[in-house]
Amino acid sequence: MITLASDFGTPYPAAMKGVLARRTDARLVDVAHDFPRQDVRASAFWLREVLPYFPPATHLVVVDPGVGTDRRAIVVRAGEHLLVGPDNGVLLPATRRLADSGRDGDTDVDYECYVIDESALESAEPAGTNTGTIANGPDATALCPSEDDTGRPDGPASATFHGRDVFAPAAGEVHETGLEGVADLEWLxxxxxxxxxxxxxxxxLEDERAAGEVLAVDDFGNAITNVPGGFLTGCDHVSVNDEVVPVGETFASVPVGERLATVGSHGYVELDVNQGRGDEAFGLEGGKQVTLETTEDD
Amino acid sequence: MITLASDFGTPYPAAMKGVLARRTDARLVDVAHDFPRQDVRASAFWLREVLPYFPPATHLVVVDPGVGTDRRAIVVRAGEHLLVGPDNGVLLPATRRLADSGRDGDTDVDYECYVIDESALESAEPAGTNTGTIANGPDATALCPSEDDTGRPDGPASATFHGRDVFAPAAGEVHETGLEGVADLEWLxxxxxxxxxxxxxxxxLEDERAAGEVLAVDDFGNAITNVPGGFLTGCDHVSVNDEVVPVGETFASVPVGERLATVGSHGYVELDVNQGRGDEAFGLEGGKQVTLETTEDD
Amino acid sequence: MITLASDFGTPYPAAMKGVLARRTDARLVDVAHDFPRQDVRASAFWLREVLPYFPPATHLVVVDPGVGTDRRAIVVRAGEHLLVGPDNGVLLPATRRLADSGRDGDTDVDYECYVIDESALESAEPAGTNTGTIANGPDATALCPSEDDTGRPDGPASATFHGRDVFAPAAGEVHETGLEGVADLEWLxxxxxxxxxxxxxxxxLEDERAAGEVLAVDDFGNAITNVPGGFLTGCDHVSVNDEVVPVGETFASVPVGERLATVGSHGYVELDVNQGRGDEAFGLEGGKQVTLETTEDD
Incomplete structure (x- = not known):
């Protein structure tokens, strides 16, 4: 199984799937292709929360504001998983989670990183090319003689779609190679x-006060903070940036349209509205500061 | 084959797919994850219209405004299909359609419902936990000792993502068990x-007048009413809330940008604009009243 | 493998997937279902750019503003690929690319087209019908006696969802039949x-001036022109509709938020903003004229 995650929208992920399907029969599963655009931190958060639910798999991740610069392309083995993506940090929080062999104090975080040598990796060549193996890396595929009936333009190579030309070929190859063989691949x-x-x-974190920030806003509008859910233990109400709202175990613990704080499915304090958008009601977005204070109930 | 439908957006459905992939090799097919948020009725309509086109399959449905309350989680066998979701009605219209063995008057609607005992169901445990079987239900997975290098927060359990923690594990299990074995599952x-x-x-419905409402608006902006298409039989024009528009067999029967009434692909009267949005042109949305009157052609 | 592309949004593509899954176990891969609505040219562009990355496959394409008119439904064999869709041009640019056996001047564009006889094609029949084979074409499936407990309306047939009722059944059939057998299918x-x-x-194109237009805007907001990338060779700056911007190999060659011209991943000149939307910054959208002039660097 290969999962795909990006900030590409459509149809660019489909080109990656075609490239993968030429190399492997693995099942292809989308994580998301609407990650906040070029937002490495929010994407890293979501990957850390979602990927651990998968069985051992290869995870292709392309959130890559530095595409075409000298940022490296990497492959990571984390436990029984492989991750492929840009070396900009987006893979690391998930890597630590996937590589974590236990929770009992003697945590053995088990991962290894490799750099992709793009010039040695066989790249994506679309149909309608008869160039065979691309010896000089992916960009050579765009070097074609002249406009012809197939509508293929001439011109210099692109440096802007490494998802298709570097990361997808690499993901297909490492998936077929498997965990054991990755260390022997010539292009790694x-x-x-x-x-x-x-x-x-x-x-x-203090006893009755937590100063954190919003890690991400989900598609429901729930504002997910970085304050551990335990902060709310035993509280009926909490002050959020000086506005007091109820603490509820479920959205439905307040009337429709009302605000509340919950412990979300990630284990963090979330600021929500029952059947509404918490981000709008609280005036929050990713990166915004949040101060929580537990209040005495009257 | 397992289909997935929700109002989750992304990336939450991917967590469900990971949970499923740990339990089954079944093909996973998305129905939609952008159902109108927490709108049980519109979701029920779409499921009834779409699921019958599938071969026998397991259908995982999570549109669940009451998540975490005491609403039940259910499994339904409908004909040769299995459905898994909240007991809020969202599964029932599709169930009746899938269970319908014929159209010849002696309809034998063939379905059975089961309640999921969440405390007896083995839940979703992400990688990076060494807790093994979750004896006390899904929420136990969120109980972890303390923030550590894996960034896992401590805190009380979440009650807000039963899609991942209850419905997906249940769907994977019943799919593997199959139609025959469902009745014997201990947690059902x-x-x-x-x-x-x-x-x-x-x-x-009267001879020349139909008072109905909009069941749903599709992504083209077509406003799908609950008035059977037969109401338009023999009509060239119809009055829609007192505005007369042509009746057409196809969108292209009127000029681009013009309004019309058609019999849509669901068999109901739809109010459309050729290459435009009918909902906006007619001032309609889900739940709005629509009065149709057939008019004498001059 | 069967790919699916449309302007349907959700959940209509799921009905097509159900219809396909009744006919074939082939992997189903989405190209996109948010193509610009009823925009044949932009869809044709995207298909030409994406489909060639796939291994031999069947491609189901439904962008069909003339649905229900007398436009024909066609199947195309292009090289080792099969394409199924409306006869409105949307398949042709991809067909030429997929059928292109080489780039060396003696191009042998190898494709054949067939018309689908809708009345001879076994159509999609949903569960809850006992009509068996639909002898009179897809629309017969909507002819049912009366409203009953399954909520199925009576009324005349729909002529608006050929994706489900014509193209998906045809795609499933030709995929199972394979390249060799297509010519012998009775309904083709x-x-x-x-x-x-x-x-x-x-x-x-002139030496220092190119007059083109925007072919498409991608989800990043990059405005993809029809000017071959070679036009920018050796340029540091280019005038875009009289505004001079830098030419960069990568988005990151200018500061975040700044405009630039690049050679995009399709080989054409693209007008971009680093981590922003080029279409908005340049005032461009699909079909808009763009005049590029290379400038002397001071």
């Missing part, structure tokens, strides 16, 4: 330094 | 009373 | 005249 070399990391921000 | 018990129903509204 | 007859064509517009 172990990272000598650390991959670029992405750390989700930590809240400041 | 036959419903002793009736499931919650959802009846789509019936129009009032 | 070779086209005696040419299929309706769709030619993407050609730019006017």
């Amino acid at each position: 070399t172990p990272l000598v330094d650390d991959p670029v990391d992405c750390r989700l921000p930590e809240p400041t | 018990t036959p419903l002793v009373d009736d499931p919650v129903d959802c009846r789509l509204p019936e129009p009032t | 007859t070779p086209l005696v005249d040419d299929p309706v064509d769709c030619r993407l517009p050609e730019p006017t």
Whole structure:
């Protein structure tokens, strides 16, 4: 199984699926292609929350504001999973979660990173080319002699769609190779330094006060903070940026249209509206500061 | 084959797919994840119209404004299909259609309902947990000791994502079990009373007048009413809330941008604009009243 | 493998998938279902750019503003691919690309077209009908006696969802039949005249000036012109409708929020904003004229 995640919308993910289908019969499952555009941190959060529910798989991730720069393309083995994407941190939070062998203190975070040598990777060649193996990397596929009846333009190569030309071919190859063989692939070399990391921000926690921020807003409009749900233990109400709202176990614990704080499905405090949008009602969006204070009930 | 339908947007359906893929190799096919948010009736309408085109399959449906309340989670066997979702009526119109063995008057509507015992169902456990079987139900997965390098927060359990924690595990299990074995599953018990129903509204039909309402608006903007298409038989024009428009067999029977009434692909009167949005042109949305009157042609 | 592309949004593509799944176990892969509504030319462009990345497959395409008129429904064999859709030109640019056996001058464009005889094609019959084979074409499926407990309306047949009732059954059948057998299918007859064509517009190219137009805007907001990328060779800056912007190999070659011209992944000049929307910044949309002039660098 290969999962795909990007901020591409459509139809670019389909080109990646075609490239994958030329290399593997693996099932292809979309995680999302509407991640907040070029937002590495929010994408990293969602991947960390979703990918651990999958059985061992290859995960192709392209949220890549630096496409075409000298940022590296990497493959990560994390436990029994493989991840393929840009070296901009987007893979790291999920990597740590997938590589975590336990929760009992002697955590053995088990992962390895490799750099993709793009010039040695056989790239995506579309139908209607007779160029065979692309020796000089993916961009060579765009070098064609002249406009002809097939409507193919001439011109210099593109450097803007590594999802199709680098990451998808790499994902197809490592998936077919499997966990054991990745270390032997000629176009992969172990990272000598650390991959670029992405750390989700930590809240400041006191007994009755938590200063955090919004990690992401989901499609329901629930504003997911970085404050652990435990902060709300035993509280009936909480002050959110100085406005007091009820704490509920479920959305339906308040009337339709009313605000509340819950512990969301990720384990964090979420700020919601029953059958409405919490982000709008609380004036919140990704990255916004949130101060929570537990209040004495009258 | 397992179909998935929800009002989740992304990426929550991917977590459900991961949970399913841990339990079954069945093909996963999306029906839609942008059903009108928490709109049980419109979702029920779409499921009734779409699911009957599938071969025998398991259908996972999560449109669930009452998540976390004491509304039941159910499994329905309807003919050769299985449906899994909340007991709020969203499954019933499709159930009746799927269970219908004929159209010849002696209709034998063949379905059975079961309640899911959430505490006995093995839930979704993500990678990076070493908790094994979740004896106490899905929420236990969120109970973890403390924030650590994997970024997993501590805190009380979530009650807000039963799609991932209840319905997807149940759908994977019943799919693997098959139609014959469902009755023997320990975590399913036959419903002793009736499931919650959802009846789509019936129009009032007279010879030359139909008083109905809009069941749903599709992504083209076609306003789908509950008035059977037969009402338009023999009509060249129809008055829609007192505005007369042509009746056409196809959108292209009127100029681009013009309004018309058609018999849509569901067999109902639809109010459309050729290459435009009928809902906007007629001022309609789901639930709005529509009065149709056939007019004498001059 | 069967790919699906349409302007349907949801959930109509799911009905097509159900119809396909009754006929074949082939993998189903979405290309896009949010093509610009009823925009044959933009859809034809995207299909030409995406489908060639797939291995030999059947491609089901429904962008069909003339549904229900006397426009023909066709099947095309293009090289090792099969395409199924309306005869309105949407398949032709991809057909030429898929059928192109080489780039070396003696191009042998290898494709054949067939007309679907809708009255001879076994159509889609949903569950809850006992009509068996539909002898009189797809619309017969909507002819049912009367409203009953299954909520099925009576009324005349629909002529508006050929994706479900004609193209999907045809795609499932030709996929199962395979390339060799298509010519022998009883419900297919070779086209005696040419299929309706769709030619993407050609730019006017001079040494330092190109007059073209926007073919499509992608989901990032990049405005993709029909000017071959080669026009920018050796340029540091280009004038776009009289406004000078830098030419960059990558989005990141200009600061975030700044405009630039690149050679996009399709080989054409694209007008972009680094981490922003080029269409808005340049005031462009599909079909708009673009005049590019190379400028002397000071």
